Each structure stands twice: as structure tokens, then as C-alpha cells.
Amino acid sequence: MKIDAKGMHFAELDRLIKSSPDSEVTIDNVLGQRYIAAGASGKNITINGVPGNALGAYMDGCRIEVRGNAQDAVGDTMNDGTLVIYGNCGDTTGYGMRGGRIFVKGYAGWRVGIHMKEYGSAVPEIVVGGSAGAYLGEYQAGGRIVVLGIGCEDRPCVGDFTSTGMHGGRIYVRSRYVPADLPKQTEVSAVTDKSELEPLVREFCGYFGYDADKLLADDYYVLTPSTAYIYKRMYTNRPF
Amino acid sequence: MIDYIQPDYEVVRNKELCIKCKVCVRQCANNVHVYDESRDVLYVDNSKCVNCHRCVTLCPAKALKIVKTDHCFKPSANYTEDIIKDIYRQADTGGVLLSSMGTPKSYPVYWDKILLNASQVTNPSIDPLREPMEIRTFLGRKPEEIRYLPDGSIETEKYPNLELKVPIMFSAMSYGSISKNAHIALARAAEQLGTFYNTGEGGLHEDLYKYGPNTIVQVASGRFGVHPAYLDAGAAIEIKIGQGAKPGIGGHLPGSKIGEEVSRTRMIPMGTDAISPAPHHDIYSIEDLRQLVYSLKEATDYKKPVIVKIAAVHNVAAIASGIARSGADIIAIDGFRGGTGAAPTRIRDNVGIPIELALAAVDTRLREEGIRNNVGLVVAGSVRTSADVVKAIALGADAVYIATPALLAIGCHLCRSCHAGRCNWGIATQVPELVQRLNPDVAYKRLVNLVSAWSHEIMEIMGGMGINSIEALRGNRLMLRGIGLTQKELDILGIRHAGE
Ligand code: SF4
Ligand code: SF4
Numbered sequence: 001m002k003i004d005a006k007g008m009h010f011a012e013l014d015r016l017i018k019s020s021p022d023s024e025v026t027i028d029n030v031l032g033q034r035y036i037a038a039g040a041s042g043k044n045i046t047i048n049g050v051p052g053n054a055l056g057a058y059m060d061g062c063r064i065e066v067r068g069n070a071q072d073a074v075g076d077t078m079n080d081g082t083l084v085i086y087g088n089c090g091d092t093t094g095y096g097m098r099g100g101r102i103f104v105k106g107y108a109g110w111r112v113g114i115h116m117k118e119y120g121s122a123v124p125e126i127v128v129g130g131s132a133g134a135y136l137g138e139y140q141a142g143g144r145i146v147v148l149g150i151g152c153e154d155r156p157c158v159g160d161f162t163s164t165g166m167h168g169g170r171i172y173v174r175s176r177y178v179p180a181d182l183p184k185q186t187e188v189s190a191v192t193d194k195s196e197l198e199p200l201v202r203e204f205c206g207y208f209g210y211d212a213d214k215l216l217a218d219d220y221y222v223l224t225p226s227t228a229y230i231y232k233r234m235y236t237n238r239p240f
Numbered sequence: 241m242i243d244y245i246q247p248d249y250e251v252v253r254n255k256e257l258c259i260k261c262k263v264c265v266r267q268c269a270n271n272v273h274v275y276d277e278s279r280d281v282l283y284v285d286n287s288k289c290v291n292c293h294r295c296v297t298l299c300p301a302k303a304l305k306i307v308k309t310d311h312c313f314k315p316s317a318n319y320t321e322d323i324i325k326d327i328y329r330q331a332d333t334g335g336v337l338l339s340s341m342g343t344p345k346s347y348p349v350y351w352d353k354i355l356l357n358a359s360q361v362t363n364p365s366i367d368p369l370r371e372p373m374e375i376r377t378f379l380g381r382k383p384e385e386i387r388y389l390p391d392g393s394i395e396t397e398k399y400p401n402l403e404l405k406v407p408i409m410f411s412a413m414s415y416g417s418i419s420k421n422a423h424i425a426l427a428r429a430a431e432q433l434g435t436f437y438n439t440g441e442g443g444l445h446e447d448l449y450k451y452g453p454n455t456i457v458q459v460a461s462g463r464f465g466v467h468p469a470y471l472d473a474g475a476a477i478e479i480k481i482g483q484g485a486k487p488g489i490g491g492h493l494p495g496s497k498i499g500e501e502v503s504r505t506r507m508i509p510m511g512t513d514a515i516s517p518a519p520h521h522d523i524y525s526i527e528d529l530r531q532l533v534y535s536l537k538e539a540t541d542y543k544k545p546v547i548v549k550i551a552a553v554h555n556v557a558a559i560a561s562g563i564a565r566s567g568a569d570i571i572a573i574d575g576f577r578g579g580t581g582a583a584p585t586r587i588r589d590n591v592g593i594p595i596e597l598a599l600a601a602v603d604t605r606l607r608e609e610g611i612r613n614n615v616g617l618v619v620a621g622s623v624r625t626s627a628d629v630v631k632a633i634a635l636g637a638d639a640v641y642i643a644t645p646a647l648l649a650i651g652c653h654l655c656r657s658c659h660a661g662r663c664n665w666g667i668a669t670q671v672p673e674l675v676q677r678l679n680p681d682v683a684y685k686r687l688v689n690l691v692s693a694w695s696h697e698i699m700e701i702m703g704g705m706g707i708n709s710i711e712a713l714r715g716n717r718l719m720l721r722g723i724g725l726t727q728k729e730l731d732i733l734g735i736r737h738a739g740e
Contacts, residue, residue, distance in 0.1 A: 058467065077467070122507070167515070236334075
């Protein structure tokens with residue numbers, strides 16, 4: 001099914017997508033319509049244009065390709081599925097994400113992967129090709145974030161306050177510049193075992209045409225939390 | 241290190257009555273009672289007692305009582321015993337003080353300074369035992385106008401509403417902060433009563449999905465347990481912005497309380513802290529709130545009302561006005577005397593405003609702006625009796641949320657130590673042996689009893705006023721009079737003084 005979204009209200013567009021009998025849906029002339037495929041499952045969606053905020057929020061198993069940039073809250077609280085963005089994306093990408101994958105060719109805004117979780121086999125993954133803004137992985141409780149920093153090889157490719165409040169999961173960064181202000185509870189180490197990284201980088205390169213072997217040969221560091229109880233020592237119980 | 245803090249309570253055992261059955265030893269999870277086999281004596285460690293009455297209640301010989309110690313500091317109205325002990329505690333540990341349940345401080349309770357009206361001679365009272373009395377409540381956005389179709393039937397733009405048989409719902413308490421058995425009791429009672437309970441921000445246990453039609457599912461900043469099936473399961477979705485007992489502070493369940501089932505329900509690994517900070521980092525404005533409201537509506541096909549819950553704070557009327565324009569269907573306001581499973585003490589005891597003033601201010605503001613019908617209004621934060629419910633509705637609420645009375649009904653003794661995680665009544669704990677003590681079959685009936693009794697009382701009070709429909713009570717402030725209030729307080733409450 002092909003939809004021309006020119007001038008269309010988001011509610012109408014979303015209704016058309018969800019009620020479409022075809023699993024393949026192509027939407028042209030998308031310009032800022034929010035909540036595309038929110039909570040949806042079982043569709044293969046190609047978006048030509050720039051979708052609005054909360055693309056694929058609570059999504060449960062669609063595959064979405066965006067031929068353009070995406071805005072804020074991409075994949076908010078997403079459960080399953082794959083989002084491939086052939087451009088940049090905005091703030092809070094993958095907020096509270098608990099499964100599925102997001103691949104972004106370019107850079108990503110602030111607070112990417114905030115509150116990301118994992119449970120059992122549901123391990124969400126975000127791969128950002130360029131740089132990521134401040135507060136990357138804030139309160140991260142699980143999942144994997146990879147920042148490849150393509151085009152920022154001469155400077156840090158993650159922003160200030162990266163991994164603040166992180167208490168689970170891992171953040172891989174292809175860079176030689178470790179931020180100076182990492183919080184005390186985060187541990188930094190050089191990546192020696194790239195087995196977890198490799199399939200993600202290869203899939204990323206498959207979409208966006210980069211040389212996976214070359215990217216994988218570079219140095220990466222990984223951020224992990226040193227404790228799952230970040231506030232353990234902060235409180236004193238009062239009996240009344 | 242010398243411990244400066246002496247016990248608050250003393251466990252008194254009547255040795256003549258005690259039969260040394262050792263029930264107290266087994267029942268006290270705080271290990272206050274100890275049996276010394278070699279000497280065949282029972283002794284107590286008063287310093288660990290939280291005054292929860294478990295041992296007292298279960299002692300078959302009725303040989304126990306708990307008394308407030310008469311050991312004292314030199315009395316001072318300024319440096320009270322509480323303040324002195326808090327300073328010692330913080331000097332010992334360097335920690336932020338943590339407490340639970342509602343503030344024990346003596347702030348004014350406006351419910352107790354408002355009197356209700358009754359009819360005499362004209363507009364006679366109604367006997368609810370003989371005549372129909374409607375307390376069914378529809379909660380949500382109401383249509384702006386009524387249109388007639390050619391065939392004479394009424395066509396209204398339909399907004400999803402919750403239908404409540406009683407204007408009382410159970411407030412958000414997460415699985416994690418309270419036990420699974422407590423959740424089961426709340427869910428079953430809500431189903432039987434034709435009302436709703438609220439998951440809080442801890443997700444929905446798989447065994448409780450069947451109560452979905454009577455469940456409000458919460459979405460908080462940490463998004464614990466939120467996924468499409470969870471959103472679909474609930475009858476309404478509540479976005480938690482704030483909680484009355486701790487405005488500006490988020491939820492934080494320590495990793496020690498996250499065992500296997502809580503972990504599966506919250507969808508986080510076992511033993512990690514569950515952090516739901518106060519700020520939703522994607523919400524900085526009413527427009528952003530609107531985005532979250534609409535993303536939830538889109539994800540659930542506009543079938544369910546969306547509630548936005550906020551704490552009662554100084555500018556609550558302006559905030560509520562914004563929320564009423566955000567697309568939310570219901571606003572829930574939680575007053576500062578409300579309970580909590582754990583909150584920093586200084587926040588609990590000092591931040592926020594009473595629900596009575598917040599409710600009056602919000603209802604007035606929304607009516608002045610002509611947007612009161614955009615939203616349903618639910619209030620919480622120390623609604624303790626059916627009379628409080630009636631007063632809340634007459635001040636403008638559509639319904640109330642109760643939590644502390646619901647917990648009291650199932651055995652809570654308000655020992656205010658939920659944050660310690662060893663609730664002897666099986667409520668605020670995840671310790672399997674303690675959870676087992678709460679029998680949901682008994683507990684749900686006690687909840688049904690409580691709310692049914694309150695419903696009868698509400699009908700009686702309404703009948704006395706000559707009102708037979710809750711619609712006619714809503715916002716009917718003429719039914720209220722203040723007693724011992726200043727003119728300013730009366731103005732904010734929008735009521736007159738008794739005798740006027
Ligand atoms: S904590 Fe409760 S059970 Fe233990 S001694 Fe005190 S009142 Fe009894
Ligand atoms: S729930 Fe349990 S711990 Fe909390 S106040 Fe009630 S009896 Fe005490």
C-alpha cells in the first residue's frame with residue numbers, strides 16, 4: 001500500500017497505516033506527522049520524508065525505514081522491531097526502550113537511550129553512526145548503545161554527562177576520546193572482545209554502506225556501571 | 241560508636257498472662273522478641289520495635305501491649321524529641337532521612353473544618369433505603385454540546401469515560417512497593433465494587449491481566465513494565481507526573497526489593513535499582529505532555545481515557561489548566577498529606593499543599609476558564625472517610641482515590657515503616673514469608689466491606705441534603721460551610737462560614 005501523506009493529519013495517517021491489509025506500506029511526503037506506527041506490529045513501513053516526534057512509540061515488532069531525518073522520541077518505550085533512519089534523529093531516541101533495534105546513520109540528539117531496560121532475551125540496541133548529544137544512556141538499566149562517531153574521529157563523539165545514573169547495560173564508543181566528566185559509578189575500559197559489537201556494526205554497515213571491517217578494526221571503549229545500586233548509601237531509615 | 245538514640249516504644253509483656261508460646265518471636269520480622277532457651281525467658285529489644293501491633297494482635301494470651309516510652313529528653317517546644325533524634329541519625333550516617341506513609345505533622349485538615357448541610361421542612365430529605373439514589377459516576381471528558389439526529393436521538397461526540405459504580409477508586413501503589421497479595425486484593429475488590437485500582441509505576445503482574453477492565457495502568461518516567469499489551473490491558477492509562485507525599489521527587493525501588501517476580505513485571509534485571517526520577521526527561525512543557533498523552537492515545541486507538549496525575553503544589557490551578565488543554569481526559573491531584581511507600585522525610589513533611597485547597601482552586605479555575613468539562617477531576621491525598629468523599633465532591637471533584645484507608649482495611653497498622661521492607665502485615669514487603677500472611681481472599685472482602693459501607697454513608701448524607709444524584713452534589717459548594725476558618729481560607733475554598 002502507498003499513502004500520500006501530504007497535508008494529512010497524524011490521526012488519519014496512523015489509522016490508514018494500521019488498517020492497511022498489506023504488510024508493506026510506503027508513505028510519501030511525510031512532513032512532521034507524529035506517532036507514526038505507535039504501538040503497531042507486523043508492518044514493513046518505508047517513510048519518505050521527515051516523520052514527527054514519537055515515531056514508533058511503544059512499537060511492537062514493525063520494521064520502519066526512514067528515508068530522511070527523524071525527530072524526537074523515536075522508538076519511545078518500544079518493545080520490539082527495527083527502526084532504520086537514513087539521516088539524523090532528535091532527543092530521547094529510544095526512551096525506556098525494552099526491546100528491538102534502532103539504527104541511525106547520522107548523529108543523534110540528547111538523552112539517547114535514557115531509561116533503556118532489558119529483561120531476559122529482550123535486549124534493546126541502538127547504533128548511532130555519528131555523534132550523540134549530552135546525557136547519552138542516562139539512567140540506563142540495560143541494553144546496548146553503540147556510538148560509531150563517523151566523521152568525529154578527531155574529537156569526542158559523545159556529549160557531556162554521558163551515562164549519568166547508569167546502572168545496567170553497556171555503551172560502546174568508537175573513539176580515542178573518553179569524556180573527562182564521567183560519573184563516579186561508571187567504569188571505562190578498552191574493548192578487547194568485539195563479539196557483541198560485530199553483528200551490530202555489520203548490520204549498520206549493511207544499511208548505510210560503510211566498510212564494516214574498517215570500522216571494526218578501530219579502537220573502542222565501553223562504559224559499564226560499577227554498581228546496580230546507585231543510591232544504596234544515600235539514605236538513612238527513620239522509624240516514623 | 242555510642243548510639244545516642246533510645247527506643248521510641250516499649251513492648252510490655254504481662255508475665256502472668258504470657259504462656260510462652262513464642263508466637264511473638266515468630267511473628268515479629270524485626271526480631272524484637274527473643275527467646276532465651278537456657279534461661280527459659282522471653283526478652284525484647286525495644287530499639288527495633290516499629291509499633292506495628294502484629295505481636296499484640298496475634299498473642300493468644302493478650303499478654304502484650306506497646307507503649308510510647310516515657311523516657312524523655314528535656315522537653316522543648318522548639319527542639320522536639322523528633323528533631324533531636326533526626327540530627328543524631330544524620331550525624332551517624334550522613335544519609336537523607338527516609339520515611340513512609342503520610343506526614344504525621346499537625347497541618348490543618350480542612351475536611352475537619354468543613355460542615356455539611358441537611359434539609360429541614362422545605363426540600364425534604366430523601367431516605368436512601370426507600371428511594372433510588374444515584375452515585376454512579378462517569379469519569380472523563382464530557383461533550384461540549386448535545387446534538388439531535390433527524391430521528392430525534394441524541395448524537396454526542398463520544399469521549400472514552402470510565403464508569404464507576406462508586407465515586408471511590410484505589411490509588412496508585414506499585415507492585416514492588418506493596419506485595420502481590422495486596423495487589424490481588426485490590427484488583428478483586430475493584431472488580432466486585434465496579435470501580436478501579438491502579439498499578440502504580442511497577443507494571444502489571446501476569447496473573448492480574450484478567451482484572452484489566454478494572455485496572456488503571458500507570459506510565460511514569462521510568463516506564464517500568466510498559467509495553468503494548470500492558471497499555472491494552474488497562475481501562476485507562478495514567479501518566480504519573482507527581483505524587484502528593486513527595487512532589488518533585490521520583491520513585492525509587494531499591495534493588496533489594498527486586499526479586500524474580502518484581503523483576504519480570506518491571507522488565508528489569510533482578511537486584512538492580514528501579515529508578516523513576518521526578519522529571520520525565522521528554523516533558524518540559526504542556527506541549528510535550530500533550531505529545532505523551534497523544535502517543536498513548538494513538539497506541540491504544542483512542543479507546544481509553546488518559547489521566548495525568550500531579551502533586552498539589554503552589555501553582556496547581558495554573559498547572560491543571562494547562563493539563564486540561566493537553567488532551568488529557570482526567571486530572572488526578574494528590575495532596576501533600578497523602579501516603580507513600582518511601583519518601584525523603586523532609587520532602588514528605590514540608591512540600592506541597594493540602595488537597596482541599598488545591599481541589600477548590602483547580603475546580604474554580606477550570607470553571608472560570610470554561611474548560612471544566614474538558615476533564616474529569618479526581619482527588620487523593622488523605623481522603624479518610626465517606627464524609628471526606630462527600631466534601632471533596634461538593635468542592636468539585638468527580639471522584640476520589642484512596643490508598644491509606646484501603647491498606648488499613650487489609651491490615652496495615654500505620655507503623656510508617658514501609659520503607660524498611662519488612663511489613664509484618666504482608667503489605668509493604670516482598671519477603672515471601674511475610675507476603676504469605678496477607679490472605680487475598682479475606683483482604684478483598686474487607687475492601688469491599690469498607691467501600692460498600694462508605695457508599696451507604698454517602699447516600700445517607702446525600703439523602704439528608706435532599707439530593708438523590710451525585711451529579712447534583714458535584715461542585716455544590718452551597719452544601720458546605722467552614723468552621724473556624726479565616727476569610728482567606730473560605731475564599732479559596734469558595735464556601736461561606738457556618739451561620740452565614
Ligand atoms: S515491631 Fe511489631 S511485631 Fe515486632 S514487637 Fe513491635 S509491635 Fe510487635
Ligand atoms: S503497610 Fe505495613 S509497613 Fe507500611 S505502615 Fe502499614 S503496617 Fe506498617
